[in-house]
Amino acid sequence: MKIFLDSARLDEIKQAIDWxxxxxxxxxxxxxxxxxxxxxxxxxxxxxxxxxxxxxxxIALDAEGILREGRALAGISDNxxxxxxxxxxxxxxxxxxxxxxxxxxxxxxxxxxxxLLAAKAGATYISPFIGRLDSAGxxxxxxxxxxxxxxDNYGFKxxxxxxxxxxxxxxxxxxxIGADACxxxxxxxxxxxxxxxxxxxxxxxxxxxxxxxKWIGGPYGD
Numbered sequence: 001m002k003i004f005l006d007s008a009r010l011d012e013i014k015q016a017i018d019w020x021x022x023x024x025x026x027x028x029x030x031x032x033x034x035x036x037x038x039x040x041x042x043x044x045x046x047x048x049x050x051x052x053x054x055x056x057x058x059i060a061l062d063a064e065g066i067l068r069e070g071r072a073l074a075g076i077s078d079n080x081x082x083x084x085x086x087x088x089x090x091x092x093x094x095x096x097x098x099x100x101x102x103x104x105x106x107x108x109x110x111x112x113x114x115x116l117l118a119a120k121a122g123a124t125y126i127s128p129f130i131g132r133l134d135s136a137g138x139x140x141x142x143x144x145x146x147x148x149x150x151x152d153n154y155g156f157k158x159x160x161x162x163x164x165x166x167x168x169x170x171x172x173x174x175x176x177i178g179a180d181a182c183x184x185x186x187x188x189x190x191x192x193x194x195x196x197x198x199x200x201x202x203x204x205x206x207x208x209x210x211x212x213x214k215w216i217g218g219p220y221g222d
Contacts, residue, residue, distance in 0.1 A: 001175045002052075004183035006163065008035040008042055012186040013049055021192075024052035026105070026127075026163070026183040028083070029059065047077035055105045055125070055183075057083035058093075066093035074102045081124060083107045086114040091121045098122030105161065112146040119156035125181070130174075131164035140164070141173040148178050168192055 002023035005016045008031035016022045025046055032039050047054050054077070058069040066089065070082040074097075082097060083105040084090045094104045098121065105125040106118035110133060115126045128147060130140025144162050151158060159180035165171060168191050174182040214220075 001179055002181035003171075003189070004053075004055075004161070004181055005189060006031070006165070006183040006185050008032045008037075008046065009186070010035070010037075010042070010045060010049070013046060016186065016189060017049060022050075022052070022189070023181070024054060024079075025050050026055040026083075026161075028057050028107075043073070043076055043080075047079055050079065052079065053081045053103070054079050055081040055083045055107075057107065058085075061085075061087070061089060063089040063092040063096065066090060067096050070097045070102055070104070071100075081105045083127075084123075086118055091117050094118060094123050095121040098124075106158075107163070109147075110143070112143060112150055115147040115158075116150055119151060119154075119158040123158045125159045125161040127161045127163040127183070129164035130162050130170060131166035133164075134166065141170070141177065144174060144179060145177045 003021055004024045004026050005013060005022045006026045007013060008027045013025055032042060035042055043056055056073045058066045060066045060069050066084055073082050074080050081103045084094050085108045086106050094106060097104050103124040105127055106123040107127040109115055109126055109128045118126050126147060128143045130144055133140035133143060144160060147160055161181040161183060162174040162179045163183050165182060165184040165188055168188060171182050171192060
């Protein structure tokens with residue numbers, strides 16, 4: 001499963017790249033606002049930093065406007081994925097962008113039928129917002145699981161990208177149902193490394209090592 005960072009903050013993106021575990025980045029208008037910069041500067045810099053796909057969202061609500069914005073965003077870099085909401089005009093625009101060879105991420109997805117339509121339109125990714133469904137009293141991972149089954153039933157090439165991740169358990173659930181990718185905020189990504197027993201056992205090993213005779217000239221230094 002590919003792991004994406006859901007952020008527009010350059011400091012977070014650089015740190016995640018340094019960890020060596022992310023395959024791409026997803027952004028949205030709220031992230032750009034939080035980053036506090038100019039998108040004309042932020043987007044090209046993210047694309048320069050990240051070798052994998054970078055999802056950047058359109059703002060227009062009509063197909064022609066989405067198509068115009070999508071072409072401009074795709075012109076920033078070869079690794080741009082144009083994010084488009086799964087509204088009627090969005091699905092229409094995804095069909096047109098796909099016909100032009102522009103990769104798309106069908107976003108703000110909350111039903112398996114929306115995901116079916118996005119796949120039929122040729123979306124590269126579908127982004128079900130599983131955490132937001134959890135917050136609304138539904139089980140978000142069930143949506144992702146249903147999409148996985150539908151796509152497998154009919155051989156759709158659209159990749160399942162779970163989004164609105166709220167905790168590491170969502171990442172685990174995404175991997176277990178066979179999601180192609182999962183995108184998460186920086187604190188959640190950082191938390192994937194952690195378990196208190198890892199810290200406890202590591203401390204024990206290092207403490208015991210202090211009582212071991214030193215290996216002069218060995219791999220642990222003089």
